[in-house]
Amino acid sequence: MSTKPSSTPSSRALQKLRPSISTFPLELLVIIFSKLTSQQARSRAAQTCRFFHTLATPSIYSAPEFTSEQQCQLFIKVVAGNKQLGRIVKEINMVSTPGHWQFVTDLMVDALAEACPNLESLDLEGCRSIHDKSLYSIANSLPNISSLSIAFCARITDSGLFYLLGRCRRLRNLELTCIPRISDAGLQPLTFARSFLETLNLSGTRVADDSVRAIISRAPDLVFLDVSSCYNLLDREEIVAGKPDTLEIVTNSLPRGTAEWDEEYDDIYDELDELEDLQATATDIEVLEEMHEMVFTDDDDEQDVDENEAIPGPSEP
16 A cells, blocks of 8 residues: 655754754854843853854953952953953953952952953952052053043052053043042153043042143043042133033032042051051041041032041051
C-alpha cells in the first residue's frame, strides 16, 4: 500500500525557511546590540553564544556600570589582566555607584588609569578619598582624556591640578566644582597656553579675575563657564560684559555663603590628610564636616566669623 507524501512541511524544513539572526548582516547586528541600553541585557546576550559574546563585549566594556564596590574591584582585576579589554574602555562614571565617595581611592584611580589607556571620560565627582596622587596617575596614564570631573573632591590641591593641566592638553570638559584649595596657581596652564576646553566649571574655587579673563582668551572653543561662589572674583559684571557671544557664563548656580576662604583652612585640610593616614576617628571627620557647613552655608545674611571660635581644628590623634 503506497502512502501519499505529506503536504505539511517538516519541522526541519520550517527551520530552514525561518530567518536566523546569525544570517543578518554584521552591520545590522552591531546596531541591534547598540540598542541594548541596560548592561544587564548586554551581559545576558554575551552569554548566549560565542558569536554574541564577541558582538556584546565592546558595548559592555566601553562604558561599564558598577552597582557595588565589589563589582568595581572585579572589573579592575579583569581589565588589569586583559590588556585587550582594557583598551576597549572609553568612559567610566563612578557617580551612580553606591559608596563611591568612600571606597574610590588613589590606588583605585591609579589602577583604572593604567589598565584603561584609551579612557576618554572619567567622572569622579564626590570621591572624597582621592588626593593629588589621583591626578598624577591620570596625567601620566591618560594624556588624551577629554572629559574629567573631580567636583566636590575637596582634598585636591593646586599642585595636582597644575600637573594634570600641564599634561592633559586635550581636555574639553572639566568640572572643578567646590574644590576650595583650587586657586589661580593650579589653573596657570590654562592661562598661559591655548586650551581646547569647551566647558569649564570653577564654581566654589578661589579663582580670581585675571585668571578668568586669561582662560577665556586662550580657550576659543569655550561655550560654558561657571564661576558661581568664587569669592575672589570681584568684577563679574565686567567679565560677563566682555565675553564672546558664543560663551555662556553662569554666576549663580551655587547658593551664596557668608564666609570667605581663609588661609587657615588649608592647615585644617592638611591636618585631616594626616589624620586619614593614621586612621582618623569619627570625631575628627565630624569636625571637618562642621567646618564645611560653616564655610558653605546657605544663609544670605552677612555675619562676622570669629576665626578663633567658629573654625575649631581637628583634635590630636
